[in-house]
Amino acid sequence: MRYEVLEHTADLMVRAHGRTLKECFENAAYAMMDQIIDASTVRFSEQVDIAVEGDDNEELLYNFLSEVLFIFDARGLVLGRFDVVLSPDRLECKAEGEAYDPERHSPKSEIKAVTYHELNVNEDEPSITVLFDV
Numbered sequence: 001m002r003y004e005v006l007e008h009t010a011d012l013m014v015r016a017h018g019r020t021l022k023e024c025f026e027n028a029a030y031a032m033m034d035q036i037i038d039a040s041t042v043r044f045s046e047q048v049d050i051a052v053e054g055d056d057n058e059e060l061l062y063n064f065l066s067e068v069l070f071i072f073d074a075r076g077l078v079l080g081r082f083d084v085v086l087s088p089d090r091l092e093c094k095a096e097g098e099a100y101d102p103e104r105h106s107p108k109s110e111i112k113a114v115t116y117h118e119l120n121v122n123e124d125e126p127s128i129t130v131l132f133d134v
Contacts, residue, residue, distance in 0.1 A: 003031035008131065012109060013118065016128040021121070024128045025061065025091065026082040029068050032114075032132065033079055036072065037105040042080030044096035051092045057121040060091045061128060065114040068095070076100045109134050 006013040012035055016028035033039045048071060052063035064084075071077050079097035113133040120129040 002027040012132045025084045028128045045098045
């Protein structure tokens with residue numbers, strides 16, 4: 001299981017799982033995209049390079065997911081595959097996807113923003129919890 005949707009009163013919360021922290025970051029991005037559209041329908045015809053910096057894993061996650069959301073909103077690209085490289089203060093990702101097609105990608109929820117509220121990166125038992133403003 002890549003991720004699960006958690007109960008939350010007003011917004012959308014997910015917990016991404018993985019064997020490693022790298023995999024958790026990849027699955028968190030997939031989970032966010034899968035809540036916006038049906039990510040299983042994404043074809044991989046375009047590649048996007050993403051690079052963000054941050055003082056800790058939480059800031060790296062926030063900046064990374066915000067950039068993925070920006071790419072969807074500003075460029076109209078849906079991403080469905082993520083290959084993350086983590087270092088202490090930088091995240092680089094090669095993401096793959098295609099132009100958004102509402103007929104084929106089955107829109108779900110509109111995510112307005114990634115939030116810091118309840119954001120958690122658990123390195124001991126690799127998982128990520130993140131709340132999205134919808």
